[in-house]
Amino acid sequence: METIRSRIAARALAPGDRVPSIRSLAASLSVSPSTVVEAYDRLAADGTIISRPGSGFYVSSGTQPFALANVGPRRDRAVDPLWVSRQSLDAAPSVIRPGCGWLPPDWLPQDSLRKAIRAAARSDAVILSDYGSARGLSALRGHLSRQFQSEGLNASPDQILLTPSGSQSIDLICRFLLRPGDTVLVDDPCYFNFHAVLRAHQVKVVSVPYTATGPDADAFSKVLLEAAPRVYLTNSALHNPTGATMTPQVAHRILSAATAHDVIIVEDDIFAGFEPELSARLATLDGLARVIRIGSFSKILSPAMRCGYIAARPDWIEALTDLQIATNFGGPDALVTEIVHAALTDSSYRRNVETLRRRLSAARSTVAARLEPLGIRPKLMPRGGFYLWCQLPGGLDAADVARRALERSIVLAPGNVFSVSESATDWMRFNVSQMSDPLVFEVLQEVTGVGHLGPRSSE
Amino acid sequence: METIRSRIAARALAPGDRVPSIRSLAASLSVSPSTVVEAYDRLAADGTIISRPGSGFYVSSGTQPFALANVGPRRDRAVDPLWVSRQSLDAAPSVIRPGCGWLPPDWLPQDSLRKAIRAAARSDAVILSDYGSARGLSALRGHLSRQFQSEGLNASPDQILLTPSGSQSIDLICRFLLRPGDTVLVDDPCYFNFHAVLRAHQVKVVSVPYTATGPDADAFSKVLLEAAPRVYLTNSALHNPTGATMTPQVAHRILSAATAHDVIIVEDDIFAGFEPELSARLATLDGLARVIRIGSFSKILSPAMRCGYIAARPDWIEALTDLQIATNFGGPDALVTEIVHAALTDSSYRRNVETLRRRLSAARSTVAARLEPLGIRPKLMPRGGFYLWCQLPGGLDAADVARRALERSIVLAPGNVFSVSESATDWMRFNVSQMSDPLVFEVLQEVTGVGHLGPRSSE
Structure with a gap:
């Protein structure tokens, strides 16, 4: 089903086009013809394709709407930008979000x-x-x-x-x-x-x-x-x-x-x-x-x-x-x-921003110091802001680390979500303002600890 | 300049394409070659086209951004949707807006x-x-x-x-x-x-x-x-x-x-x-x-x-x-x-809406009664809301009426702005909630009055 849907999404198949025959698709995907039959039946049931008896299946002239999920390379959900955004936006209040891109309420004026x-x-x-x-x-x-x-x-x-x-x-x-x-x-x-x-x-x-x-x-x-x-x-x-x-x-x-x-x-x-x-x-x-x-x-x-x-x-x-x-x-x-x-334009604005900068500067140092023993090191120490872009030790897969952290109610932002070339597999972006809870570092130690990243430890 | 720009906007001319020669464009538009030369010089000055000496003018490989003003049929500004929107949005507080699509402040809760x-x-x-x-x-x-x-x-x-x-x-x-x-x-x-x-x-x-x-x-x-x-x-x-x-x-x-x-x-x-x-x-x-x-x-x-x-x-x-x-x-x-x-969800909401409906009902009747002597008649009396869709008398051009009203600081919404087929030339949409100032009807009488729509009266 995904093969046909993504060809339609990519406009390789246009409305009215005949979809590949059951035999040829089964051969090209190395699956059994009955698998293709079932997929086509389901696509026909939801209106994506229509059956013309004696002639085959055709792309419906109706609705192939534009779903972002069908566009571009299929990526692991953990490094899909929309998935990370949704995790951050829809997290329950109890979830800790070092992966998000904003400040906690009490840091704002x-x-x-x-x-x-x-x-x-x-x-x-x-x-x-x-x-x-x-x-x-x-x-x-x-x-x-x-x-x-x-x-x-x-x-x-x-x-x-x-x-x-x-x-x-x-x-x-x-x-x-x-x-x-x-x-x-x-x-x-x-x-x-x-x-x-x-x-x-x-x-x-x-x-x-x-x-x-x-x-x-x-x-x-x-x-x-x-x-x-x-x-x-x-x-x-x-x-x-x-x-x-x-x-x-x-x-x-x-x-x-x-x-x-x-x-x-x-x-x-x-x-x-x-x-x-x-x-x-x-x-x-x-x-x-x-x-x-x-x-x-x-x-x-x-x-x-x-x-x-x-x-x-x-x-x-x-x-x-x-x-x-x-x-x-x-x-x-x-x-x-x-x-x-x-x-x-409030008279307090300038002062608030200066206080915020100082607080962030301290948090950057503190978080970097707490990540250091875990072997997690920032590429550089930024002049300002709330991000540390860090390399994980021992070539750890950041997406894997993020998945495990999510099971412990911590949203992280793994490197490849930021990387078009997907060359940041062992990088992670940390938002220092969202890391005041010591639990973050405990979980990070756990999920990055050597021996934990083979078969998943039982919890 | 507009000819070339709209061909580029319509993608009839792509970046790198040679634009028509000065002679051929002058002939096809029935203008003098010097007019075309001047237009091309200006287009070259703003980077739309580039001159290659001895070869002619080419569409710049740079920027032909998407301006709505260049898309679709060129319409009289008075019946262009964006123009009417801007008139309504950017009107000075003193301007009266029977052409706008919202209620005045004191009608809202x-x-x-x-x-x-x-x-x-x-x-x-x-x-x-x-x-x-x-x-x-x-x-x-x-x-x-x-x-x-x-x-x-x-x-x-x-x-x-x-x-x-x-x-x-x-x-x-x-x-x-x-x-x-x-x-x-x-x-x-x-x-x-x-x-x-x-x-x-x-x-x-x-x-x-x-x-x-x-x-x-x-x-x-x-x-x-x-x-x-x-x-x-x-x-x-x-x-x-x-x-x-x-x-x-x-x-x-x-x-x-x-x-x-x-x-x-x-x-x-x-x-x-x-x-x-x-x-x-x-x-x-x-x-x-x-x-x-x-x-x-x-x-x-x-x-x-x-x-x-x-x-x-x-x-x-x-x-x-x-x-x-x-x-x-x-x-x-x-x-x-x-x-x-x-x-x-405020307890007053239901009551406020009912009051608003009664007020609008009264306003629809009042405004219709005041338009009647001007020969301006609604197609129907709506069950609710703030619009009256009215035909002007004697085949008057609503765009013309709107232009004249604007000179008197009144924004109107002429029929063809609503009509894809441009078949509503003598129609006008009135927002009854924006017509409590009697000046509206004076100006309407003036700008629709027989004898005023020939040569413009001096004011």
């Missing part, structure tokens, strides 16, 4: 969030009752514009579009720039949901190794020549998952190569707020000519009230605004943008 | 919204700090499931996916069911943003006339035969823009025809809350086999805190959930779903 929500409850009736403007709250766009200015990037508020989330920013840009079959370049490793959204857009994905100083510039030039990607999608500031920071020299080389090959760069600045001091930005070097800058406040304020942004060339923002109206009738919730703006 | 927001400010830290589950707040899905049950539709909470908005529900379903080049059937007239989102998905759009009793069932069967659409996208309860309600007989005929031709129906229930009593639903007749039910609370609660939903077959909900994670890392804001759930 609860007091200023509550204050901002209370202020919203008192705000003008129009704010509580309107869709908001097409580009989103002018005051928040002005705030961003001034922040960019202070970083050396000129972008007028009209060059900024607010979106419902950082993910929606990427999705909207994919709609705008990409067609099925186009090629997109990402880092290896990179944020795993990049893979998922690119799969949803049915584009080819190629990758460049991400080093301690940014993308490997030689490999970058080579892949531009060989694969001619249309877009390069990357993180600046604090790279996800490695925590590395691109140097100015690498930034200059990457931008020069992208310019020479006419590649558009989408620079995701989602962890910018966690930097101790500003690092090199492609968008700033380039002045938003071929670089599109995106970001959001979900990491530093709260994932429960999301607001993302896109900063780009004015004509691109204009087209992106149209696309956002067509697909969402506007951007983020007007109520949420008010709350986010109030929280960002 | 401000007190219970404020109460729900205050309660959110006091809620558990986890609610304020988490992405929420993959399908969205379980309590709200349970509430919807019980509501559907009371209407005779069985859908478990697991068959319901919360989304950021009704528009996003449609967009997600389009990603799931449609490929570029597929055909989609809509009503004529229908909600104008249906056209915009379908354009974004690059599908063919065909239409069926919408009568006072629902879609024309004979025409419906005919178009299924002739155009073989994959999906039929429609409004139930109170149709937008006509305000008509489908009868049970028509519902049965439509569903039977859709079943015979294996067409999936997307039934948008966005105005359900405004119905005085429940009318026929395709989803209920069908039991969510081939019908997908969508809706939102933006109209009846507030457009500033949006939350939509999709109810469908379990396997479809599963695939849609994956798609929503890939493109938005989850659904609506967790904070917003809490607020929406609190407002919907």
Whole structure:
């Protein structure tokens, strides 16, 4: 059944096409004809194919919807980006999530969030009752514009579009720039949901190794020549998952190569707020000519009230605004943008962020020290943020470790979920803010301990 | 410039293709060669085409992004869906908007919204700090499931996916069911943003006339035969823009025809809350086999805190959930779903909705009575909701009327913005809740008055 379904999903079989004969499929799969008969009967029962007596089976002209599960290479569930996302999102409160990509509630600025929500409850009736403007709250766009200015990037508020989330920013840009079959370049490793959204857009994905100083510039030039990607999608500031920071020299080389090959760069600045001091930005070097800058406040304020942004060339923002109206009738919730703006401009914001950075810095050191005796070592010690990208000892399979940890109610993020080339088998991303419970290290010791990874120990 | 750009947008010219020679383009457009030279120079300046000396101009291998403005037939801005949306969204507070699709602030339940927001400010830290589950707040899905049950539709909470908005529900379903080049059937007239989102998905759009009793069932069967659409996208309860309600007989005929031709129906229930009593639903007749039910609370609660939903077959909900994670890392804001759930389950909700229905009923009568002397007559008097779909007197061009009204700071929604076949030239949709200012009727008298529609009167 999967063979036929995936051929249909991949459009190798179109509606109306005859599916392979029972005999030929049985031969090519080395199964018995009766197995194929049963599979075809089930596919016919659910309407995927139809039987024409005397003629064979045909792909139904009806519904072969687009399921991500049927697109792209079949991967072990434990290293499938959607599976890891769902484990993190749907975990029971008792589950510990060192694999997730956000901070625990008590690390976020609860007091200023509550204050901002209370202020919203008192705000003008129009704010509580309107869709908001097409580009989103002018005051928040002005705030961003001034922040960019202070970083050396000129972008007028009209060059900024607010979106419902950082993910929606990427999705909207994919709609705008990409067609099925186009090629997109990402880092290896990179944020795993990049893979998922690119799969949803049915584009080819190629990758460049991400080093301690940014993308490997030689490999970058080579892949531009060989694969001619249309877009390069990357993180600046604090790279996800490695925590590395691109140097100015690498930034200059990457931008020069992208310019020479006419590649558009989408620079995701989602962890910018966690930097101790500003690092090199492609968008700033380039002045938003071929670089599109995106970001959001979900990491530093709260994932429960999301607001993302896109900063780009004015004509691109204009087209992106149209696309956002067509697909969402506007951007983020007007109520949420008010709350986010109030929280960002609250007098306590700067102090809260500094406290958070110090707390994270301490947690990175503590967690690294506790992983050390387990033989789990970070590739580098990041300047900021909450990730440690670590190699497991003795060539352990991180997916295997993650599966075992899940049985103990701990969600981990195994390396290959981040790796297009699946070359991070023995790597793991740890979120240090989610590791205050000592149980994490006990379980890690157990599931990585030599002798435990042969036949599973009884529990 | 537009000729070349739209050929590129329509992919008639691909990257690397040679653009027509200056001489041949000048001849085919009946313009002077110098006009073409100037256009090509400008296209070269902005990077759309590149000049190869001695050889001609070529489409740049770089960026021809997807701008909705370049897709589909070029339409007068006044009857372009995106233009009307933007006019409504970005209007200054002083502008009157009988053309918009929402209620004024003081018609919405401000007190219970404020109460729900205050309660959110006091809620558990986890609610304020988490992405929420993959399908969205379980309590709200349970509430919807019980509501559907009371209407005779069985859908478990697991068959319901919360989304950021009704528009996003449609967009997600389009990603799931449609490929570029597929055909989609809509009503004529229908909600104008249906056209915009379908354009974004690059599908063919065909239409069926919408009568006072629902879609024309004979025409419906005919178009299924002739155009073989994959999906039929429609409004139930109170149709937008006509305000008509489908009868049970028509519902049965439509569903039977859709079943015979294996067409999936997307039934948008966005105005359900405004119905005085429940009318026929395709989803209920069908039991969510081939019908997908969508809706939102933006109209009846507030457009500033949006939350939509999709109810469908379990396997479809599963695939849609994956798609929503890939493109938005989850659904609506967790904070917003809490607020929406609190407002919907507030003890005042039922009473507020009844008051709103009575107020709208009175407004529909009042506005119809005030339009009558102007010769502007509704096609029918709807059972509920805020729209009157009216014919203008003497074959007046509604787009012309809308342009003139805009000069007087009044946003109208001219008929052809709703009409795929552009056969609603002398129709206009009025939102009765936005017409309490007598100025609206003065301006309407002025801009529709005989003698004013020749040469424009000086003001």
